[in-house]
Amino acid sequence: MEFIETLSQMFTYTFLVRALIVGLLVSLCASLLGVSLVLKRFSMIGDGLSHVGFGSLAVATAFNWAPLAVSIPVVVLAAFLLLRLSERGRIKGDAAIALISASALAIGVFVVSKTTGMNTDVDNYLFGSILALTQQDVVLSVVLSLGVLIIFVFCYHRIFAVTFDETYARATGIPAGFYNTVLALLTALTIVLGMRMMGALLISSLVIFPALSSMWLCKRFAAVTICAAIVSLVCYVIGLVVSFVYQTPTGASIVLVNLAAFTIFYAISRLRMLRGA
């Protein structure tokens, strides 16, 4: 009852309603994409892109440009670049991500220090703020999540093939490059939308944690995907409520709830193994 009362109290604040809608939709997209990214060993792409997002937001703020208009194309471009570098470049995937990630962060910090200074805006970009969300974010989140869901439902088997065995997927006539590009594009958009709420340093947790937690308990791709989506949504709501009740930073609260879920799932899987042994 107390929980319901807290929720209804939360819904009296417009910014919290926005945070709930955007957060749930971004969490759903991030968890669905996360399963493929983790299995393809692209987990750190989310982290790299969020740093690029920070750099672009810092530049946009410094020059007084619209944040999303700058960060969406920049992060999408970075996603394509990371994908190409991992596939064809001389620099291997993890090194390419580290290179781009550190450079973007440095550009952001440099631009900020030379212009607006390390003010509240920059702090919000790094660690997130639910106050930063606008009506435009709500609309974009709805459009993005619909896009991700439609692609997942209609291309499920193809995404599955590209995730598990790209060589065989190509051999059976699946344009793996196209699906990799779609995954990168959707990840970039998810990162940009979720970044201002979760923070550049924490947004990648929405991509990685739910998938990893689910993999402790589920073995099949469909089960892992559904479980990851549920875990992500539940953790988001709990994290948001914790943040509201205890006045803690939202992004950090959500990550800690995800960490708790990961630990519980790990413990359950170990118990199962011990009972089976």
Add this chain to the structure above:
Amino acid sequence: MLQLVDVYKIYHVGDEEVRALDGVSLAVGAGEFLGIVGPSGSGKSTLMHILGCLDTADFGTYYLDGRPVEFYSESQLATVRNEQIGFVFQSFNLIGHMTIAENVELPLLYRGTKASERRELVHEALSQVGLWERRSHRPNSVSGGQLQRAAIARAIVTRPSLLLGDEPTGNLDSRTGHEIMELFCELNARGRTIVLITHDQSIAKRTNRVVHIRDGKVVA
């Protein structure tokens, strides 16, 4: 059925030019069972990629069923691979958490075949390779030979006109390798065109015709 005319594939490693295929011409008739033999680095895998439409030649022409494929777009090549070619790899490429039947069913799922037809085709493919009884097993509970049989069933489940094998016996002991070759011979006897790439002469001898490749050239 397929014909390569003066095909070149050139890679650049630093300043050095490596001719993986150096003017290869080759023809394979429908129903033929061809073995392509060559040592490591001879260009046989590049040849396999071009024959399987996984890659295109830099120069020369590749005719598949009389049509040149070098001007095909990536999506057209993907369609050719999906409809006409079945692949068998050295490392089986089966998905561990799925049963043998589910693995064999995958190419049909990718192309959107109806469930009833899928069941029929999976039954047919697994029966042909003698694995129907093992359909519910997972890859980690069957032998290496059975894994490769499952991979062959998956390659033929779409009824492709061409079956390509890239060192299909490479991960098997010699007795199991010859059993797999027996299966390829049976499939060929039923009219399927097969091209196998191997470095093992004893395996190649089981095919109807052997082509040797060395330094990117067909030498015999």
